[in-house]
Amino acid sequence: MTGAPAVEDIVRSEYEHGFTTEIESDTLPPGLDEDVVRAISRRKGEPEFMVEQRLKAYRHWLTMREPEWASVHYPRIDFQSISYYSAPKRPEDMPKSLDEIDPALLETYNKLGIPIEEQKALAGIAVDAVFDSVSVATTFRATLAEAGVIFCSISEALHDYPELVKQYMGSVVPHTDNYYAGLNAAVFSDGTFVYVPKGVRCPMELSTYFRINARNTGQFERTLIIAEAGSYVSYLEGCTAPQRDENQLHAAVVELIAMEDAEIKYSTVQNWYPGDAQGRGGIYNFVTKRGDCRGARSKISWTQVETGSAITWKYPSCILRGEGSVGEFYSVAVTKGRQQADTGTKMIHIGKNTSSTIVSKGISAGEGQQTYRGLVRIGPRAEGARNHTQCDSLLIGDRCTANTFPYIEVKHPSAQMEHEATTSKISDDQLFYCRSRGLNEEDAVSMIVNGFCKEVFNELPMEFAVEAQKLLSISLEGAVG
Amino acid sequence: MNGDPQIGFERWLAEPSAGAAPDWLESFRSGAREDVRARLLPHSKEEAWRYTSVKSLLEQGFAQSDETMTALQPDDLEEILVPGFETHRLVLVNGRYVPELSAPGDWPEGVRVGGLRALLESDPDALRERINATVDEPQPFFSALNTAGLDDGLVVLLGPGAIVERPIELIHLSVGLDEPRVAQPRHIVRLDAAAQATLVERYVSLGNSVYCTNSVVEVSLGRDAILRHERVQMESPNAFHLTGLYLVQDENSHYMGVNIGLGARWARTDLNARFRGRHAECVLRGLYLAGDGQLLDYHLDVDHAVPDCRSQENFKGILHGKGRAVFDGRVLVAKDAQKTDAAMSNRNLMLSEQAEVDTKPRLEIKADDVKCSHGTTVGQIDPEMLFYLRSRGISEPLARRMVCLGFAGEIIETLGSEALREHISEQVGRRLEATSLS
Amino acid sequence: MLSVKGLRANVGDKEILRGLDLEVGPGEVHAIMGPNGSGKSTFAHVLSGRAGYGVTAGSAIFEGRDLFDLEPEERARLGLFLAFQYPVELPGVNNTYFLKAALNSIRKARGESELDAVSFLRLIKERLKILHLDDSLLKRAVNAGFSGGEKKRNEIFQMALLEPRLAILDETDSGLDIDALRVVADGVNALRGPERSMIVVTHYQRLLDYIEPDYVHVLAKGRIIRSGGKELALELEEKGYGWIDAEVEAA
Secondary structure, three states: OOOHHHHHHHHOOOOOOOOOOOOOEEEOOOOOOHHHHHHHHHHOOOOHHHHHHHHHHHHHHHOOOOOOOOOOOOOOOOHHHOEOOEEEOOHHHOOOOHHHOOHHHHHHHHHHOOOHHHHHHHHOOEEEEEEOOEEEEEOOHHHHHHHOOEEEEHHHHHHHOHHHHHHHOOOOOOOOOOHHHHHHHHHOOOEEEEEEOOOOEOOOOEEEEEEOOOOOEOEOOEEEEEEOOOOEEEEEEEEEOOOOOOOEEEOOEEEEEEOOOOEEEEEEEEEOOOOOOOOOOOEEEEEEEEEEEOOOOOEEEEEEEEOOOOEEEEOOEEEEOOOOOEEEEEEEEEEOOOOEEEEOOEEEEOOOOOEEEEEEEEEEEOOOEEEEEEEEEEOOOOOOOEEEEEEEEEEEOOOOEEEEEEEEEEOOOOOEEEEEEEEEEOOHHHHHHHHOOOOOHHHHHHHHHHHHHHHHHOOOOHHHHHHHHHHHHHHHOOOOO | OOOOHHHHHOOOOOOOOOOOOOHHHHHHHHHHHHHHHHOOOOOOOOHHHOOOOOHHHHHOOOEEOOOOOOOOOHHHHHHHOOOOOOOEEEEEEOOEEOHHHOEOOOOOOOEEEEEHHHHHHHOOOOOOOOOOOOOOOOOOHHHHHHHHOOOOOEEEEEOOOOEOOOOEEEEEEEEOOOOOEEEOOEEEEEEOOOOEEEEEEEEEEEOOOOOEEEEEEEEEEOOOOEEEEEEEEOOOOOOEEEEEEEEEEOOOOEEEEEEEEOOOOEEEEEEEEEEOOOOOEEEEEEEEEEOOOOEEEEEEEEEEOOOOOEEEEEEEEEEOOOOEEEEEEEEEEOOOOOOOEEEEEEEEEEOOOOOEEEEEEEEEEOOOOOEEEEEEEEEOOOHHHHHHHHHOOOOHHHHHHHHHHHHHHHHHOOOOOHHHHHHHHHHHHHHHHHOOOO | OEEEEEEEEEEOOEEEEEEEEEEEOOOOEEEEEOOOOOOHHHHHHHHHOOOOEEEEEEEEEEOOEEHHHOOHHHHHHHOEEEEOOOOOOOOOOEHHHHHHHHHHHHHHHOOOOOOOHHHHHHHHHHHHHHOOOOHHHHHOEOOOOOOHHHHHHHHHHHHHHHOOOEEEEEOOOOOOOHHHHHHHHHHHHHOOEOOEEEEEEEOOOHHHHHOOOOEEEEEEOOEEEEEEOOHHHHHHHHHOOHHHHHHHHHO
């Protein structure tokens, strides 16, 4: 078969979104100690309890050790060489509308192909764009306010709704949870806060575009979403980052809380810079995402399409506490070049008649290394718990690896647990069949891969699904030999 | 026991009391002793021991078992024989081969079967290239312990083309002693090119005493060799049982293994298979039944190191009472092992509120042209099935038993002999009957 | 239309085709028969460009181009169509999407405009009727979960849609019961025309009761050892393939 040259071309293709926008940053010098933690809090004008919480987290973090169990390899991170705060120059002069936004910033978005104005009109999405750790544009606030939905940055929430933040932040992912969550709790920069009151169906999809920019700035986002009884919210998160030589650390924490009959749908398209052909300069994506189904019949659904980052290390999880609560995880992860991903989910069944679904589709090409690691735990009181797991890997090329590590722990007899997994390659027969019908190899691959991922794409909101398919096609065009 | 954990093993590590061993074996033993002393005990932070604690094993303070029990008469074996099971019978008592109790019968040409110690006495170098030939280095903790105490066991050697038609039956019998003892048999099985045999290992006891069996089985199959290997663990309900099976297969060899686990209070079985030649096939099947206070832990490690091999791992378990089971299966496909075909399945039936199962079927794949799958289920008896049987006049307990036996039947019926199939079905049925099956 | 000369081809180290010659003119239907292992399917696959076959000598000129210089999709765009013996499943790949992509890539190569959604659907529904296939097929994934008969009908349906100049039917009758065979054969016959040639590869004479060939060739040990009219098929049916060995030995 020919087509091998095309593979190499595509696999080596430069990162489309690799560019940097020149914006002056008000950045703290690299390094971390208690003074830096205090400085972060002070600059953001946070209430006293937040400073204390950050310091508590920092002191605990000092006692923790970096985890080594994941199947990923990277040079040791020097946490003293990272700058823990950067913000656009004029924080007191935050823009009120798009006109006020720094044109260089808008240009960045234009290059990314996600112009905010168009998005507003196009999809009716409220965008809380995070640029280098501080919110610079928030739209649709009025419509949301009318419905009673709070959608703002964590910094704003700390000013305007400190009690809510105090009550919920850290209640799903405590600072003691893991090394990176601990670090995040100490130095988190900013992030998104969503509060949906009782019985409210959020009138639009909420969306945030993350972007890592200033050199050597670790990004420590913090997202907190609370859905009160009977409410519904769908949240979209999409990301991309400019090209850099140094590895950039991203250690975010996302906490979701769903009360009785509430539903949270959290979708991610992640396309951060994966590094160059030698694997240099990509993003380290070490994220803790966890949802707590506290109320009866509540539902939390994670959908993710992960094509970027040098290293991805994340396990969006659901704690199914409420009786009859539902957790879902739909994931497509692509690793190519020298990308490494150790990802999966945890479904912790605590309450009666809880159910969970896991659909994970992993695609490995080039020298990509991918591990699915999932835990399903059926606790001793989880009568009638159900889980279905489908976990498939597709291999492209002969230098990639795919591992599947499911952990299944069942402590109640009425549990119904099914786990299926397959690993296969795109077969020569499938490719030949498509080509003998006149399709070229790239189209054939893209068609087969999109077919492979269909169950997951079906779970994404429409406009995201289109973006995801496009992303996947770009990532894998011709990556077959 | 609570202080330096290694102290718990000093008695276990006591030198075997048997007569002089060849120098090469003595150096294996002393090397393993040093190795064990230098090592940490298995603990829950190790992936291989995540769900199984060795604490209860340690607390017994097992001591190396010393001399051969010869007080037994062949008649004493009556109750443990399988009716109608015609075999070449070899009996070990507490880890030592006892010719007086064995009935090996005649062997075809090119076949050497007998006690390991006896063979070493007559031909000290016979096993020099065979012992520790298939065990991975560094040896897993309990295999290293076995090496440290290596002294006897069963040897099965088949020359090129040799065929043994009747099953070779190894009965490992444990009888209670004045203090808790550990028996550490090492079985060496080698089939040269195109040889064929069936080996049935049965671990049984007289009485309900506390003891430990820490066996290591080394199996190597030459080109085109075929081995059926059936293992039945029916130790005393107070016993501890460990098996480390190390299998190496050459080109186009076939291994069909069945592991039945019914006995012991605490059992850990590690099955390691490694392909060395292409087009070889390995089938590992298992059935485990864990009731009150029992822990049965199975670890499978299948290494597809070369292309074109097939493996199938199919384990089924029934948990009742406070029974616990662990299944940790790993299939590793090496970078160049193209056209690998591996299918792993672990299905569990939970019959009680207090039972627990932890299952972890893992695939690690570094080649791209492979067909690999794994499936796991954990569930309870389908109420529809129960209802159907009861609507036909069958009592609920019997209906449950029937469903369970049907579930187990898929594995039991792969046993080669009708007599053994009946024996196992009856044992499973009896154990299910004894529990309330609530 | 197709001119095959001195074709030799290997699978691995083994030579399967050993100097095969075949001339197919416009509108002609040629049947290639032969015992198992004679090289029938190899011939079909070599013509359509499947990997794993090494052409060591000879040429196959189709529409003025040597097929062996072309990629599989280029051959398809030139008007060559292979109805597979074992159509592969493409899980998750929607049939309509697949067909549209295939048709438009071929139309584009022919210098025709791409069909819009409406005309495409009209065309597809019209062609479905020829094969007595249900609309629901369009919503399913390509060949996934199809019965054996459905797969074969789907192949001929694709042929109806893609309108090739030369169609190769590789053991299309295998695994079909007599009713299904009739439907498939009717479909094929409906597609016969002065500008469309066909090569029907089969082990059995049965198919040729329904698809009447203009020429019958007997393939043995990688070469065509006899050619004749449709009566040759009947002779084969009567005498079986046993006599071929004798004939090859004698030759």
